Amino acid sequence: MKEEKKEGRGKLDYVYIVQRLVTILAIVAAFFPAFSPSRITKLIDDTISLFTSGVSYSSLTDGASRALRMEWVDETVFVVVFIGSLILMLGICLAIAGGCMSLGNLRLQRLGLKFSFGGSLAEIVGVVFCYISYNMIQNSENVKRVKPVFPNGMILYAVFAIILLVTTLILMAGMPKADKNEKFEMESKYKLFLMFLPFAALAFVFCYLPLWGWRYAFFDYKAGGTLSMSNFVGFKWFTYLFKNEATRRDLINVIKNTLGLSMLNVLTSWIPMMFAVFLCEIKSLRFRRFVQTFTTIPNFISWVLVYAIAIAIFSTDGFINTFMKEFGMLAQNAQGKNYLMADSHMWIKMWAWGTWKGVGWSAIIYIAGISGIDQSLYEAATVDGAGRFQKMWHVTLPGLLPTFFVLLLMSIANILTNGLDQYLCFTNAQNAQSIRVLDLYVYQLGMGSSGSIPLSTVVGMFKSVISVVLLFVANGASKLLRGESII
Known part of the structure; x- marks a missing residue:
């Protein structure tokens, strides 16, 4: 019986690996404009990432000021896609919290699964909002002017959200219930790792991610232009x-x-x-x-x-x-x-x-x-x-x-x-x-x-x-x- 439990626990560890990997990919993709699910129109700058879309409404609508002024598109479209991006980022943050808690004891892992479940639902809602805004802009009176674009990032984040939801449900069903008297605990090595993680993330965002801009050296690029x-x-x-x-x-x-x-x-x-x-x-x-x-x-x-x-x-x-x-x-x-x-x-x-x-x-x-x-x-x-x-x-x-x-x-x-x-x-x-x-x-x-x-x-x-x-x-x-x- 104990061997069966260990074997089942080992399989759940593989599920955890998949869940953490998907969470990491979702975080990384949030900073790359090519994977943004919020670029539903060419009026939105193609250099704007999901993170920027979710924290800066002005950046999201910067290229659409004329379209909004001429009423080619309703501003509600951008409000909806902004809310969708914000909810998506919130879902990613919840998934990150759940992933961090998965390094603790059984009770902390069970709590982390609730965060992961909430994060997956938030990501699904965020993708739905982005899709609704895409349909709204497609139904605009002057479609040729607003130039709708179906972002591939929408499919990508839908896949991420579904995988996160499925893995969370599998873990919830497969993990034993935790003792209510058990304290929330985590090994010291994992605590130290989580303390190091924010600095590693900052180093990635501000030191390594900008290296992606080196590609401009191989193009005759002008400010505001595109790379092709x-x-x-x-x-x-x-x-x-x-x-x-x-x-x-x-x-x-x-x-x-x-x-x-x-x-x-x-x-x-x-x-x-x-x-x-x-x-x-x-x-x-x-x-x-x-x-x-x-x-x-x-x-x-x-x-x-x-x-x-x-x-x-x-x-x-x-x-x-x-x-x-x-x-x-x-x-x-x-x-x-x-x-x-x-x-x-x-x-x-x-x-x-x-x-x-x-x-x-x-x-x-x-x-x-x-x-x-x-x-x-x-x-x-x-x-x-x-x-x-x-x-x-x-x-x-x-x-x-x-x-x-x-x-x-x-x-x-x-x-x-x-x-x-x-x-x-x-x-x-x-x-x-x-x-x-x-x-x-x-x-x-x-x-x-x-x-x-x-x-x-x-x-x-x-x-x-x-x-x-x-x-x-x-x-x-x-x-x-x-x-x-x-x-």
């Missing part, structure tokens, strides 16, 4: 990047700025560590907390506000020029010097602003590292007659070096990544040649007056590939020099 074999150009933009003299000259200048600024950051990456070391040596706890708070706050100030502060200090009528006029160092009617607009020492200026903004935040990990150093080492050093600086040199710094080397190697791997916000805020006509880094260059290529999205995609691709190569090179150097790997 008629505008497929292969490696045209890859060769253009190096054959065009102006582009090649700009790229060389950009790489020079990027590497120069990155090397400044790498060479001064010890500053947060030393700041943390000296901060922890402050005896007054209240003063130490004040300094740490005061130096950490700038990290949470946007670069737009930092630039406003820079204008208030360094512009022609800023604090410095006003101060010099007040104390006779500059004539009252003289034109003040605009330190902010000047092109001189631009790399140093950008490094200084970045260091001021991030040194307190970067020091936090070193402060945590210092608190983890064995206190008996300090006691032994005191017994040996070591002073404060000797303790810092022989105990604190050696304890922080592993952390420092890991962060140093990671910064080397990210040497082509300087960020966009800072340089976009501080750039102007005078300093553009000295401040334009790779991230800013990619942004200006794609979003500037020329709007060459394929070319900016090519540059971004090269940057990503080179960064990955640098990461593995840095990892190899770490294994060779320290005998430890960072990945």
Whole structure:
């Protein structure tokens, strides 16, 4: 009898695998426009996914404003498809919750099946709403203008919902009833996995899913256009990047700025560590907390506000020029010097602003590292007659070096990544040649007056590939020099 129960339980595990797989596919498909069940008309942009359709009504109706204004189609159609998309996303969320609960004990699994059942019904209702909106738009007075389209995603999500419903019913029928006195429990390894899962999902959505946009590099794409074999150009933009003299000259200048600024950051990456070391040596706890708070706050100030502060200090009528006029160092009617607009020492200026903004935040990990150093080492050093600086040199710094080397190697791997916000805020006509880094260059290529999205995609691709190569090179150097790997 026990063997039969185990065999039945084993079969149910396979059903659970199918259910989880379908749930994962439904989640992934929700972020791909090609699988959206909500694109019932060509008036809806073909770059809109199910997720966007369910959370942004304005994005859903953006391309249909003229059709709505001319009353070619009733707005109720878009309201219905929006509600259907929203219900579909709700069903997917319920299915996710049910899938997570399936990792628990029997009582938690039974509760999870209720969520999965509700999710499957919600998905079916969402598909029905999308189908109703499709029929409504087909019955519009001006069908040729509204251009109805039957989305394949509707069939896909109908299949997902049916499989989810069937597997849930099978599991409900096959699983034994849980004891009401049993607590909701889950093994620690599954709890840790579920804690990791949201971060994995965010990494997928914001780091890996955008790689799908690399396909634009192989097409002669214009903003708002479509991708088809008629505008497929292969490696045209890859060769253009190096054959065009102006582009090649700009790229060389950009790489020079990027590497120069990155090397400044790498060479001064010890500053947060030393700041943390000296901060922890402050005896007054209240003063130490004040300094740490005061130096950490700038990290949470946007670069737009930092630039406003820079204008208030360094512009022609800023604090410095006003101060010099007040104390006779500059004539009252003289034109003040605009330190902010000047092109001189631009790399140093950008490094200084970045260091001021991030040194307190970067020091936090070193402060945590210092608190983890064995206190008996300090006691032994005191017994040996070591002073404060000797303790810092022989105990604190050696304890922080592993952390420092890991962060140093990671910064080397990210040497082509300087960020966009800072340089976009501080750039102007005078300093553009000295401040334009790779991230800013990619942004200006794609979003500037020329709007060459394929070319900016090519540059971004090269940057990503080179960064990955640098990461593995840095990892190899770490294994060779320290005998430890960072990945």
